[in-house]
Amino acid sequence: MSTRVFVVVVALLSAVLAATVVGGYLLWNRGDQGAVVMIGGPFTLVDQQGRTATQDTLKGKWSLIYFGYTYCPDVCPTSLSVMTQALDALDPAVAAKVTPVFVSVDPERDTVEQLALYHQSFHPSFLMLTGTPEQVRAAAKAYRVYYRKAESDSATEYLMDHSSITYLMNPDGEYVTHFAHDATPEGMADTLRKAVGG
Secondary structure, three states: OOHHHHHHHHHHHHHHHHHHHHHHHHOEEEEOOEEEEOOOOOOEEEEOOOOEEEHHHHOOOEEEEEEEOOOOOOHHHHHHHHHHHHHHHOOHHHHOOEEEEEEEOOOOOOOHHHHHHHHOOOOOOOEEEEOOHHHHHHHHHHOOOOEEEOOOOOOOOOOEEEOOOEEEEOOOOOEEEEEOOOOOHHHHHHHHHHHHOO
């Protein structure tokens, strides 16, 4: 990829990210308890061990949820590393209450085997998910995540444009807050301590 094309891709991704964050703040539904952000919902995917995972898999635990892909050159591994370092900075009893989740937006390349290899580079408690294109699309829609394959002449060497946001969801699967790509491990750990306790 030429430098010019890369700059254009980054600029477009930044614009989409900004729109996604703003859109997230605007997706409110008024209920009896006040304003509730409409992020999260049903999904059916498969994890790095080939087991089916649904929204019920995450029930009862806090979760950090990030959508990306294993062939991502920088943004995704950086975000997952921040999540890993944040969990490592917590008291083990607090960290045990949080499940970090990586959902692939590139099901064509991110097979169960590929996720198992990728899993080795990050926190051992990571739940890494993939599925059919339809299943991934449904999960991304539930979490208001944008993704799109960048134009490329290659069938195997391509980039994915996608939102770069980490969601913190409570044990009932409800949105609590989110972290932008510039989040630090220290800041994320501090937020987790306050939310989860400890």
